[in-house]
Amino acid sequence: MFIVFEGIDGSGKSTIARRIAKHLSSLGHDIFLTEEPTTTWMGKDVRRAIEEEKNPLSQALLFFADRAEHVEAIKKNLEDGKIVISDRYVYSTFAYQGAQMEKLMPLDKALKWLEGVYEPMRLDPDMVILLKIEPRRGLDFVNTRDFKEKFEREEFLERVQDIYMDLADKYGFFVVDSNRNLNEVYEDVRKIIDDRI
Ligand SMILES: Nc1ncnc2c1ncn2[C@@H]1O[C@H](COP(=O)(O)OP(=O)(O)O)[C@@H](O)[C@H]1O
Numbered sequence: 001m002f003i004v005f006e007g008i009d010g011s012g013k014s015t016i017a018r019r020i021a022k023h024l025s026s027l028g029h030d031i032f033l034t035e036e037p038t039t040t041w042m043g044k045d046v047r048r049a050i051e052e053e054k055n056p057l058s059q060a061l062l063f064f065a066d067r068a069e070h071v072e073a074i075k076k077n078l079e080d081g082k083i084v085i086s087d088r089y090v091y092s093t094f095a096y097q098g099a100q101m102e103k104l105m106p107l108d109k110a111l112k113w114l115e116g117v118y119e120p121m122r123l124d125p126d127m128v129i130l131l132k133i134e135p136r137r138g139l140d141f142v143n144t145r146d147f148k149e150k151f152e153r154e155e156f157l158e159r160v161q162d163i164y165m166d167l168a169d170k171y172g173f174f175v176v177d178s179n180r181n182l183n184e185v186y187e188d189v190r191k192i193i194d195d196r197i
């Protein structure tokens with residue numbers, strides 16, 4: 001079973017993924033809890049490219065390089081009978097790099113290209129849970145930098161979330177409202193997963 005958490009920055013993915021991993025582990029399941037960008041040197045290079053605001057195409061290809069390796073690790077853990085829980089996956093690239101690339105080309109073309117790059121490494125999750133939060137609220141939970149940067153980030157994340165919502169329709173994500181107390185969010189997510197495991 002391969003479960004993915006998606007959502008904009010500060011939507012609660014890491015917190016909820018950790019709690020779900022603990023819960024499933026207490027039920028006796030073996031869990032591989034993982035994340036993208038990964039914690040490998042490739043993942044570190046990806047983070048550096050984001051920080052240095054490199055060209056969206058280089059960023060997209062770096063995310064895919066990191067993911068191509070990650071998919072191998074995920075496959076191995078699935079073969080070992082583990083439940084894999086990933087904090088972000090390919091839909092982050094579709095949503096974030098899609099939003100960046102639409103400044104260069106129409107979004108549908110950008111998404112087609114990104115889906116094409118994914119194809120040779122494709123490993124589709126059994127379940128994708130999208131945590132949906134007001135971008136401003138999410139930003140308040142993460143780093144607060146200067147006002148202008150925050151405003152630009154908020155506008156960008158609004159667009160990322162719109163794309164996520166289109167992807168939710170297309171790929172059949174479970175959408176959970178994260179504009180609430182984290183315990184309520186967790187309970188909804190736990191029910192979705194417990195009903196299907
Ligand atoms: N819906 C929420 N209600 C209250 N706190 C939240 C909520 N979502 C996130 N947080 C808090 O915001 C911080 C960032 O959450 P995190 O799980 O790291 O989000 P993400 O991985 O999506 O960026 C954490 O301190 C978390 O407790």
Ligand SMILES: Cc1cn([C@H]2C[C@H](O)[C@@H](COP(=O)(O)OP(=O)(O)O)O2)c(=O)[nH]c1=O
Binds near residue numbers: 008010011
């Ligand atoms: C996996 C992935 C992440 N990202 C972005 C989302 C985040 O802004 C940033 C770092 O990811 P992450 O550490 O998960 O951020 P957060 O915990 O705040 O959600 O990388 C992409 O743009 N494309 C991708 O494919």
